[in-house]
Amino acid sequence: MTSIEPTPRTTRPGDILALVTSTDPWSPAAIAGIAIAARWDAHLTGCFMDPALRKLTGSEGGSEPSVLGLLLASQVESADEHAAFATLARQSDVRNADWLVARAGIAATLRWLGARHDLAVIERDMVPASGLLDILGEAILACRVPCLILPPQWHRDLRFERIVIGCNGSLEAIRAIHAALPFLKAARQVTLVDGDTRDEDAARPRFDPFVHLLRHGVTPRPKYVRASSAMAGEILLKEVGNIDADLLVMGAYGRSRLRERVFGGATRRVLEEATIPVLMQH
Structure with a gap:
């Protein structure tokens, strides 16, 4: 069982959401969500996502429960499953754990549950590689909740000793830094x-991430780079390898063009290639 030493509760996520893809054995998101909830004495919600619902795009898996979702819910939404999840959580000293079953696609589920959670834990391989951007990426951009994305086949203990932050001055990056403060x-x-x-619009206040972090008791090692969006992802992943980082923090950037979701180069590169957990925020 993953365990993390407790830290002071000056700043902490109070409500953790884990999108669970397997109950026997418990999937990585369940184990990671429990570890994070235990660390900060947070409330935990486990939400089971059936494989059939994980294939739905944003337009297909709307906010209303689908017929497919209603048919699938009865398979896992039982007192036994809830009790098993609560027992698993209690074994790691998580005192409050709820169990839900999704009845809609990933984007709709995250958008609805994200409104009352501080962090969502997601397995990147909960969708096939072909659906990484248009299913999982769409969900990350739409939900507005910080997402901790676990790399494929993640079965290691969570460690947050060495962290890399990517900041390009965007609102998304600023939100990600704020969400990652704990x-x-x-x-x-x-x-x-x-x-x-630093070529900012005069109408908006300047944001200096280094000064902001110092004010919150974090003393980062700054590295100033000038690179295109396409190169930014490569630079971040290289720095992750240089310091053997445990976590990468960055904003998730994308914009709609008709029905196509267009991702910033760094977001796309990191989503596709990161081998450590990534905390993303749109």
């Missing part, structure tokens, strides 16, 4: 890869 305060080493050109 992790950053607990880290032993934080590297800030700052790619902001």
Whole structure:
């Protein structure tokens, strides 16, 4: 069982959501969600996502329960499953754990449940590689809740000792830094890869991520880079390897063009290639 030493509760996520893909054995998101909830004495919600619902795109898996979802729910939404999840959580000293079963696609489920959670834990391989951007990526951009994305086949203990932050001055990056503060305060080493050109619109206040982190008791090692969006992902992944990082923090950028979701180059690159957990925020 994954265990993490407790840290002070000055800043912490109070409600954790884990999108569970397997109950026998318990999937990585369930184990990771329990570890995070135990660390910060948070409330945990486990939500089972049936494989059939994980194939639905945003347009197919709307906010209303689907017929497919209603048919599938009875298979897992039982007192036994709820009790098993609560027992698993109690074994790691998580005192409050709920169990739900999704009745809609990933995007709709995350959008609805994200409104009352501080962090969602997601397995990147809960969708096939072909659906990474248009299913999982769409969900990350639509839900507005910080998402901790676990790499494929993740079965290691969570460690947040060495963290890399990618900041390009965007609202998404600023939100990601804010969401990651509990992790950053607990880290032993934080590297800030700052790619902001500082060529800001005069109408908005300047944001300096280095100064902001110092104000919150985090002293990062700054690295200032100038790179295109396409190169930014490569730079971040390289820095992750350089310091053997445990976590990468970055904004998730995308925009709609007709029905096509167009991702920033760094977001796409990291989603496809990261081998450690990534905390993303849109």
